[in-house]
Amino acid sequence: MTEKLALHGGPKSVPSQRPLTLYKLARGVSRSLDLMRMLPLTARGVTSINDGTGIVGRFEQGMCQLTGRRHALAMNSGTASLHSAYFAVGVGPGTEVIVPAYTWHASATPVIQCGAVPVFCEVDAETLTIDVDDVERRITERTRAICVVHIWGNPGPMDRLRELADRHGLAIIEDCSHAHGASFKDTPIGAWGEVGCFSLQGSKVVEGGEAGVAVTDDPVLYDRMCLLGHNVMVKRGQRADTFADFGDVSLGVKYRPHPAAMYLAHASLSRLAKRNLRAARTWKWLCEEVADCPAIRPVGQHPGAVRGGYYAYVFEYTGEQHGSAGTEAFVEAVKAEGAPLDLDQFRGRLLHTLPVFASLDRRELGGGCYDPTRPWEENLATGSLPVSEGLADRLVRFPVHLYAMPESYVRGCGRALVKAFEGLAGADSGQEQDAIASAAPAGA
Ligand SMILES: Cc1ncc(COP(=O)(O)O)c(C=O)c1O
Numbered sequence: 001m002t003e004k005l006a007l008h009g010g011p012k013s014v015p016s017q018r019p020l021t022l023y024k025l026a027r028g029v030s031r032s033l034d035l036m037r038m039l040p041l042t043a044r045g046v047t048s049i050n051d052g053t054g055i056v057g058r059f060e061q062g063m064c065q066l067t068g069r070r071h072a073l074a075m076n077s078g079t080a081s082l083h084s085a086y087f088a089v090g091v092g093p094g095t096e097v098i099v100p101a102y103t104w105h106a107s108a109t110p111v112i113q114c115g116a117v118p119v120f121c122e123v124d125a126e127t128l129t130i131d132v133d134d135v136e137r138r139i140t141e142r143t144r145a146i147c148v149v150h151i152w153g154n155p156g157p158m159d160r161l162r163e164l165a166d167r168h169g170l171a172i173i174e175d176c177s178h179a180h181g182a183s184f185k186d187t188p189i190g191a192w193g194e195v196g197c198f199s200l201q202g203s204k205v206v207e208g209g210e211a212g213v214a215v216t217d218d219p220v221l222y223d224r225m226c227l228l229g230h231n232v233m234v235k236r237g238q239r240a241d242t243f244a245d246f247g248d249v250s251l252g253v254k255y256r257p258h259p260a261a262m263y264l265a266h267a268s269l270s271r272l273a274k275r276n277l278r279a280a281r282t283w284k285w286l287c288e289e290v291a292d293c294p295a296i297r298p299v300g301q302h303p304g305a306v307r308g309g310y311y312a313y314v315f316e317y318t319g320e321q322h323g324s325a326g327t328e329a330f331v332e333a334v335k336a337e338g339a340p341l342d343l344d345q346f347r348g349r350l351l352h353t354l355p356v357f358a359s360l361d362r363r364e365l366g367g368g369c370y371d372p373t374r375p376w377e378e379n380l381a382t383g384s385l386p387v388s389e390g391l392a393d394r395l396v397r398f399p400v401h402l403y404a405m406p407e408s409y410v411r412g413c414g415r416a417l418v419k420a421f422e423g424l425a426g427a428d429s430g431q432e433q434d435a436i437a438s439a440a441p442a443g444a
Contacts (some may be wrong), residue, residue: 001075005336007420007423013416030045030267034268037267039248041259044401045220046106046259047259048259050233052074053324056257059269060072060073060213062266066190066191066269069191070216072213072215073213073222073225073226075256075257076256076257076258077211078106078175078200082110083194083229083253083255084214085129085194088195088225089171089194091114091144092114093116095117095145097116097143097144097145097173098119098139098349100129101120102392103345105351107175108120108183108352112370115372118381120350120351123391124150124328125391126389127300129148129149130148146171148192148193149178150179153178153182153205154307155179155189155301155305158184160302161192164210171194174189175197176189177204178311179207181205186304191215194216194221195225198214200265201259204309206265206383208257208261211262212312213265213266224362227246231249232248233256233399234247234250235248276307276308278401278425280310282313282410283298283307286298286402289413289414290418296417312397312398316320317421318394318396322425324424331403334416339412341397341400342398345397347392348370352385353381357380413444
């Protein structure tokens, strides 16, 4: 007998939100303490660091340790790190970058900023990470780079992608914004591509409020990233002779981070390993709770992938195929149970459908942002991506903070999924059963 849904006046699967309130309080306190470490600096009148020393250098060193890369360059956003990476590998007019359509727009907007064309590709339905076969179909003589997004903390198939990129002489830019501390086949993410880029924006697992960082092994790519957005740092580059003519002048954008952001990011980086362990345990509890439910599939991972960052806990919901309600009604029923479920963030917002990529005449805006070497129509995204489009309507997610909740709360969230599916199915199937019973011949 299915328990009555909270939506219909039954008991909630997650009766108390006290753990959430306590978490918010504790997070506020720990952030404030992290920021207080900057006070000695401000007391000396220092609020800007322009040469990568002090807390900036310490944070960059921490990122080198996390990813095993030789160089890290801190910036003021993840978007800035992606722009710098694309610029560094030579993305510009006449080139293309293949990017999954299922991601945040900042994986692709820096491509148009470089005057190149983003070409959108599918993700694989099982893991939501880049579909390597589809990437291969989209490679042309213009392709310069592939952007792989380790979406929701789930690493992409890096061995296959690396082999493909090497075979075609292409660069890989890893967007690691959701996946701090993840790895694939024992190599940290961020260390598979030419450049690994991380957002450190306030909702991320390593967070500086607004900040980002790029990592690479290649000193020339490092120098080129300095050249784009780090005046002063240009002359401190790894191969300062490369850009001797620039002195300490960069190319006109300024991507240097604020030291306050670096204090926050450095402190949260030091807590990352512990946090990822807790997040892995949270994911395991949720998966156990839904294991027997035919309509709720935890998003899978590639063999050898170890999740990190856990920017969300994502499930594919196929209730309608199993006689229950659609995704929106399902999410409402789960929320009523006290569990913080949401629709997919990219539902209705896949990149190939966004006006900025698909229809807006960017030529009229000034400031570049399109490839002038090609007919205008070739700058626009066309066509459909049926796998990604279908998926986005079926995905649901629990938020990043679930890692900090106690087991009873997390398991309650998992139970809420199953209860909502069964309860919403029960509403219809009860009537169906009655109809079947009354239509069945006696003695059947
Ligand atoms: C996948 C992905 N890439 C890039 C970014 C951009 O990062 P930022 O907001 O720090 O510029 C985000 C931000 O949420 C993101 O989710």
